[in-house]
Amino acid sequence: MLEIKDLKAKIDNKEILKGLNLEIKPGEVHAIMGPNGSGKSTLSNVLSGKKGYTVSGDVRYLNENLLNLEIEERAHKGIFLAFQYPLEIPGVNTNIFLKTSLNAIKKARGEKELDAIEFLKLVKKKASELKFDEKILSRQLNVGFSGGEKKKNEILQMSILNPKLSILDETDSGLDIDALKIVSEGVNALRSKESSFLIITHYQRLLEYIKPDFVHVLINGQIVKSGGSELALELESKGYESLS
Amino acid sequence: MDAREKEIEKLKDYKYGFSTDIENTRAPKGLNEEVIKFISNIKKEPRWMLDWRLKAFERLKQLKEPNWQKPKYPKIDYQDLYYYSAPKSMDDKPKSLDELDPKLLETYKKLGIPLQEQARLNGIAVDAVFDSVSVATTFKGELNKKGIIFCSMSEAIQKHPELVKKYLGSVIPLSDHYFATLNSAVFTDGSFVYIPEGVRCPMELSTYFRINATETGQFERTLIIADKGSYVSYLEGCTAPMRDENQLHAANVELIALDDAEIKYSTVQNWYPGDKNGKGGIYNFVTKRGLCKGKNSKISWTQVETGSAITWKYPSCILKGDNSVGEFYSIAITNNHQKADTGTKMIHLGKNTKSKIISKGISAGFADNTYRGLVDISKNADNARNFTQCDSLLMGNKCGAHTVPYIKNKNSSSNIEHEATTSKISDEQLFYCNQRGLNQEEAVSLIVNGFCKEVLQQLPMEFAVEAQKLVGISLEGSVG
């Protein structure tokens, strides 16, 4: 699904990713942990195609050179990023944003776009699965949403867009205990042989709900250690000190 | 690219940019008494109308073109313009649409305004003005049954002289300012509306202005009177061919609302904006003013200004009747080298009068966008209230946005609130939208439509969708 070789990324002459290697196969869940500022969000930005980075290395996604694709092309091909800090867009109704997004992706794939009624039916279903108050969806996108509501809204979008590769950047931060469970269930419901996840988190607890196949430790722009889910427990007790 | 391909590429940018090849009757070039007599004569106007025009012309000679506005423009040679141009086939006014030149029918069809009976827009009556004449007005008969008069200004002067005499110039006096006075001297066509007492107009009334002829100014004149307890919603739209020359459009629009009457006036202005380098485009210098003459009356202006090289207008309300209400909702979009200096004046004269101003300015490219507004509370306007909100959205670093609010308050019981914001579409917001599958243009259109929503909501349903699209199209190529 995704193969990253010797990925380097610079911004404003500061090197952030310093030769990163990672392979994710279809159906796998990978977790990335690492100290603040180690480059986790940078990795998710670079994978989604955000502008402003000088990037080198080789990234293949579904047998294609990912680095050549525009941001929206990557989205059309199934890459989804749940933002660490979801953006507010005043005046834009959340439902309309979601529908525009879904239909833009469907259109790019040559699939039939949903009309207003079909869309609302889908949203209703997904929102209730995530115990997400539908009323929030008629508000302006993320404007005045609580921290947790913003994160839940990202997961709602993810479950509606049904991506192939989902990157979750600290989606668990800011969620209450119940919400954490619900969001995890949402992710688990999307797990399948064809879909993969890259989950960035600081907390081992999330990984109790979403069992990862691999855990990687990212320090100073490189993956310094990889292992199974037991690695997360080890980190929780020992911290990053021993690894750096 | 060959010439044809180039033409098509250009049309993609401004799809109304074609011109109609048609034979015209024109007034001799220049501005003088003879030309004014020519216009009055060809319209078979009564003597009083000609005298009124000539009086305006005398006054004009003593007036100077104003130049306090922000967008400056090269000196206009008023002697080098045609003040009247109309299709030759309109010389003897066709009795019905069947007699109308097919080229004119075709033109309006291409503009998306079919005039023929079977193809007409549902529930919208249209007065179609082509250069200096109204070529057709639809649904006239049906409206007539309710006593509503909807016709061209020229026809009103002949058939309803008492109403025209009473109200023409009653809101915009003959010698108001340079362009208004110029219009009073040489105005050609526009729409006339009268809604009788207690009647709620059953459909949207609209006028579609089209400039076609070269070297010609368009001087439209519109007059809308809502009698006691009546209601009307009126919409105007406009387009012009793409030309390298700048063309002048100087309109006067007067609205009068009597006791308990309401007028809702919407504009979707899409005159040719000029090319990417700022060559050509319409100078849109317009005077629009409404008088809330009666108690509890209401006048609401909504404008979506996306076209023109320069837009310079302040649709205003004079709140004379006690408890009267004035509203101004505006979206002004300037891209490339376009310039806009627009806003409103709310003149509070009566007691308990209320006004609301919502202005959304969007600037991209090298464009410049100014909101200029006046809230004037007179000595006797007890408990007057005003709320003003001016938001500017900037795209890129080379454009400008300015907010110039004037407040004159002579009554201490009044309440005036003013809010202003300036924001930019952030790269982060665009990244977020792109990540959700929207390309750059779709993302900009979505964000900008969100920014303008409060104003777009004011438009009649039938036009809101079109206007939304227009908002997106006007900003194409402004990011990335």
Ligand SMILES: Nc1ncnc2c1ncn2[C@@H]1O[C@H](COP(=O)(O)OP(=O)(O)OP(=O)(O)O)[C@@H](O)[C@H]1O
């Ligand atoms: N535009 C920029 N210019 C300079 N430095 C930057 C820029 N963007 C990010 N950085 C730096 O790059 C480093 C990595 O940032 P990144 O956001 O990827 O960290 P992170 O691992 O996601 O941290 P956290 O756990 O706090 O979310 C940080 O030191 C950050 O300050």
Ligand SMILES: [Mg+2]
């Ligand atoms: Mg981060």
